[in-house]
Amino acid sequence: MNIDDRLAKVKYVSDEETHLKINQEKCNNCEMKVCTYICPANVYEWNKKENKLTVNYENCLECGACRIACSEKCLEWQYPKGICGVTYKFG
Numbered sequence: 001m002n003i004d005d006r007l008a009k010v011k012y013v014s015d016e017e018t019h020l021k022i023n024q025e026k027c028n029n030c031e032m033k034v035c036t037y038i039c040p041a042n043v044y045e046w047n048k049k050e051n052k053l054t055v056n057y058e059n060c061l062e063c064g065a066c067r068i069a070c071s072e073k074c075l076e077w078q079y080p081k082g083i084c085g086v087t088y089k090f091g
């Protein structure tokens with residue numbers, strides 16, 4: 001089973017607001033933008049046209065990698081509230 005097949009089994013319940021809060025000013029000045037290539041769910045995208053980072057938090061797998069990798073240490077990362085967020089189904 002490849003990664004796409006595995007991700008197809010994941011279920012999400014979207015929260016109304018993001019659990020991944022960025023500091024747009026720091027993101028604008030961030031050279032590496034490591035979050036845009038380490039996230040397995042492609043949550044972070046650099047919008048060149050608007051010169052800003054977009055965060056598709058609804059797709060977050062809650063792995064925590066971005067919190068560790070953010071070079072500016074400016075990500076406010078929390079688990080989604082209540083029953084919101086990701087549910088993994090094995091098998």
Ligand code: SF4
Nearest residue numbers: 027030034035070072
């Ligand atoms: S790595 Fe951190 S500071 Fe850099 S773009 Fe991503 S969230 Fe922003």
Ligand code: SF4
Nearest residue numbers: 039060061063064066
């Ligand atoms: S916690 Fe993991 S899946 Fe969620 S945004 Fe960060 S790197 Fe991506």
